[in-house]
Amino acid sequence: MSADWFELHPDNPQKRLLAQVAVRLRAGAVIAYPTDSCYALGCHLGDREAAERLRRIRQFDRHHQFTLMCRDLSEISTYARVDNTQFRLLKRLTPGPYTFVLDATKELPRRVAHEKRKTIGIRVPEHVIAQTMLETLGEPLISCTLQFPGEDDPVDDPQDWRDQLMREVDIVLDGGNCGTAPTTVLDLTGGTVQLLRQGKGDVSDLGLD
Numbered sequence: 001m002s003a004d005w006f007e008l009h010p011d012n013p014q015k016r017l018l019a020q021v022a023v024r025l026r027a028g029a030v031i032a033y034p035t036d037s038c039y040a041l042g043c044h045l046g047d048r049e050a051a052e053r054l055r056r057i058r059q060f061d062r063h064h065q066f067t068l069m070c071r072d073l074s075e076i077s078t079y080a081r082v083d084n085t086q087f088r089l090l091k092r093l094t095p096g097p098y099t100f101v102l103d104a105t106k107e108l109p110r111r112v113a114h115e116k117r118k119t120i121g122i123r124v125p126e127h128v129i130a131q132t133m134l135e136t137l138g139e140p141l142i143s144c145t146l147q148f149p150g151e152d153d154p155v156d157d158p159q160d161w162r163d164q165l166m167r168e169v170d171i172v173l174d175g176g177n178c179g180t181a182p183t184t185v186l187d188l189t190g191g192t193v194q195l196l197r198q199g200k201g202d203v204s205d206l207g208l209d
Helices: 015-026 048-058 073-079 084-093 128-137 158-168
Strands: 004-007 031-034 039-044 067-069 098-103 119-123 141-145 171-174 184-187 194-197
Touching (some): 015 031, 015 039, 015 128, 015 171, 031 128, 039 048, 073 084, 084 098, 158 171
Parallel strands (some): 031 171, 067 119, 098 184
Antiparallel strands (some): 039 141, 067 141, 098 119, 184 194
16 A cells, blocks of 8 residues: 655645545545644544554554544534533634543544543644645544654654655645644543643643643
């Protein structure tokens, strides 16, 4: 297997190519794509086999919780329970480099939610290529950070990992370098906002301890 490599304009990505990518995703493709916080791996929400490939690439166990990459807030509310307080915070911080842990709804496949807590990590990326791809697809992606086992940092420039990516995934969306900082992860399930990981997203005005 050898991946298809698409070089996309970072500010005006070619929609014709992304339409092809959407078709491939629905058919089971695994992709590498840029976000506003390093590169990510993604696959179709309904594809169990493709999700297992993500686990193999990252060497995740079956307990790992994936992230659901969404276009907007309305898409989030289909797959996660969001109260008024949570909604105001989401509206304030999205799109952006944040992952929010929320209680999953029954619309979310059980295998995607956290096995015990029944939660899901949700994010809305602020990156033109990621946003245009999600709009073209018309539904969320199962996603995780693109970081190879044994490496200290995520992938920031796919050209540096070309040989490995060509072997591991079906499609690479090359939008240039986008840094190695991961998202900031906020757990919203306990009534108060809990900072699980400080990443690229600023939390200085959230009043966290």
